Amino acid sequence: MGKQMVQTFWDRLMPNPFLDSVQVNISTRCNAACRYCPTGTGKLPQRDRLMDMTTFEAVSDIFPYVNYVHLQGWGEPFLHPDFFRMVAAVKAVAVPVGATTNGVLMTDDLMERIIAAELDVLTFSLAGIGEAHNRNRKGTDFQFIMETISRLNALKTIAGKLRPQIHVAYLLTQSDRSAIPALPTYFSGKGISEVMISSLAWAPDAAVQREMLSTLPLPVFRKLQREIAGLNAERTAHDPVYRPYLIHPRAEGTGCLEHTNRSLVIGVEGAVWPCIMAEPICANVPAKGIRKKIVDFQGFGNVNSRSLGGIWWSRAYRTFRHSGGGDMRHVCRMCPKKWTASPNG
Numbered sequence: 001m002g003k004q005m006v007q008t009f010w011d012r013l014m015p016n017p018f019l020d021s022v023q024v025n026i027s028t029r030c031n032a033a034c035r036y037c038p039t040g041t042g043k044l045p046q047r048d049r050l051m052d053m054t055t056f057e058a059v060s061d062i063f064p065y066v067n068y069v070h071l072q073g074w075g076e077p078f079l080h081p082d083f084f085r086m087v088a089a090v091k092a093v094a095v096p097v098g099a100t101t102n103g104v105l106m107t108d109d110l111m112e113r114i115i116a117a118e119l120d121v122l123t124f125s126l127a128g129i130g131e132a133h134n135r136n137r138k139g140t141d142f143q144f145i146m147e148t149i150s151r152l153n154a155l156k157t158i159a160g161k162l163r164p165q166i167h168v169a170y171l172l173t174q175s176d177r178s179a180i181p182a183l184p185t186y187f188s189g190k191g192i193s194e195v196m197i198s199s200l201a202w203a204p205d206a207a208v209q210r211e212m213l214s215t216l217p218l219p220v221f222r223k224l225q226r227e228i229a230g231l232n233a234e235r236t237a238h239d240p241v242y243r244p245y246l247i248h249p250r251a252e253g254t255g256c257l258e259h260t261n262r263s264l265v266i267g268v269e270g271a272v273w274p275c276i277m278a279e280p281i282c283a284n285v286p287a288k289g290i291r292k293k294i295v296d297f298q299g300f301g302n303v304n305s306r307s308l309g310g311i312w313w314s315r316a317y318r319t320f321r322h323s324g325g326g327d328m329r330h331v332c333r334m335c336p337k338k339w340t341a342s343p344n345g
Contacts, residue, residue, distance in 0.1 A: 014309035016065045020262040023276060024059055025073025026051040027080045028268050032102045032139035034127070036171070036211070038280040039074045040138075041204040045279075046268055050080050055270040056089070058303040064093045072100040072123075073268065073276060078110065087117045096120040100169060102137065103145040111152050115159050122164040123196075124149060127171040129179045129186060136173065146186065153191035167194040172224075172246065173211040180227045184239060192240040197228060199246045201336045202280055214247045214336055221248045225341065243343045251341040258337065261321050264312070271299035272311050274320060277335055 028049045030039050038044035063069060069090045071077050077099045080086070090097040098121030114122060124145055127136035134142055149166055156162065168187065172180070187195055203209035213221060228244045235241070245257060258275040265273040273279055278299070300320070301311035311317060332338065 014307065014313040016062045016307075016309045017312045019062070019066045019264065020259060021068045021070060022059070022062060022066050022263065023070045023073065023265045024051070024056070024086075025075070025266060025268045025276075026056070026071050026083070026086060027075035027077050028073065029079045030075045030102070031079065031104050032076070032137055034137045036127075036136065036200055036203065036208045037074070038202065038204070043204050043280060044074050049075075049268045051268050051270075053082055053085070055266075055304055056082075056086055058270065059266050059308070060089050062308045063090055063095050066095055069095055069097045070099065070121075071097065073265070074280070075268075076102055076104070078105045084113060084117050087119055091118060098123065098164070098167075100125060102140050103148050104140055106148045106152070108151065108155065111148075111155050112159070114152075114164060115156055115161050118161075119164040121167055122152070123167040123169050125169045125171070128173065128176040129182065132173075132176045132179070136171070146190070149190055149192065156191075165193050166191055167196065168192055168240070170195050170197045172197050172199050172213065174213060174216065175211060177213070177224055180224065180231070183231060183242070184235075187240050188236075189238045195240045195242050197242060197244045197246070201247055201277060212247070212336075214249055214339065216248065218248065218250050221246070221251060225251075244341070245343060246341050247336050247339050248341060249336075249339045251339065253342040254339045255342070256332070256335075256338045257340045257342070266303065267299060270303040272301050272303065272308065272317075273299045274317075275337075277337055278331055 028039055028044060028047050030037075032040060034040040039047055071083070071086055071090075077083055078101055083099075087097055097119060099119065100123040103124050125137065126142065126145065127133050128142075130142050134140070152166065170183075183195065199213040200208065200211055203212060209215075213224070216224075224246065225244065228242055231239075231242045248254070258277075260274040263275075265276050265278075267273060267279060271279075300314060300317040303311070
């Protein structure tokens with residue numbers, strides 16, 4: 001029996017894993033040019049791609065075994081012409097589904113379709129307040145996004161719907177760290193249920209690297225943590241919950257919070273990755289030393305050639321999950337997200 005036949009037989013025997021979440025990178029095409037993003041800076045190898053429906057259908061076999069599906073990766077999901085077909089496929093198996101958007105394409109017609117499709121979560125990306133956001137996320141506009149959030153809430157009320165829940169993914173940079181106490185001014189009473197505050201985990205150049213919170217003196221970093229905790233301590237029913245995921249190598253209670261034992265990421269062409277950071281790290285390691293060990297790593301398999309169950313239970317993926325890395329150990333060693341401070345600590 002040939003190697004391919006053995007693998008096919010193995011894949012048929014392997015059950016789909018039960019997972020907390022699956023992130024499906026349906027688009028690496030984007031209509032913004034964020035200064036810190038692998039797509040916006042041209043550092044992602046598979047740029048300007050849209051996941052084809054054959055690949056998506058191969059992924060969809062796992063949806064009944066997942067608690068949540070997120071349609072987003074290194075691009076704008078609403079640029080995908082089949083976005084609503086994909087949402088319907090997830091909803092058909094009664095699984096919650098969400099997406100993250102830069103907000104540029106949001107019109108009343110599109111938001112009405114989002115509400116009618118019963119998308120469960122819609123997350124808007126922000127990186128600062130006002131002009132700070134506009135500088136960091138070129139091609140988007142802070143004021144337009146805030147007006148869009150208000151309009152989406154109004155359209156939900158007109159339709160008599162509670163969904164989608166509105167979240168904000170807020171990237172905190174060194175230049176903008178003084179804005180933390182002012183966040184309730186912008187987010188309170190806006191129908192936003194969650195604000196996830198993260199910091200840079202990847203930098204395409206020295207200027208962006210200087211914006212990483214991981215280079216702050218530890219006392220300054222701790223002050224930021226206390227300020228965010230204070231937002232939650234003072235919140236009312238009209239305020240969102242603030243969830244910080246900040247990176248610092250010397251902070252207490254740090255670790256990788258990607259939950260790679262209970263989740264995975266599907267790349268735009270079907271590659272299976274343990275987290276969203278793996279692909280840009282693999283593609284952008286300096287061409288010396290450790291690069292030789294990881295440059296050829298293209299994920300643990302591809303859903304177009306193997307079942308997700310077969311990939312998940314493969315020896316390489318099991319080694320990664322159970323013994324701290326396997327073929328991914330060099331990638332994980334280089335990833336700053338291993339220093340993410342617990343949002344509860």
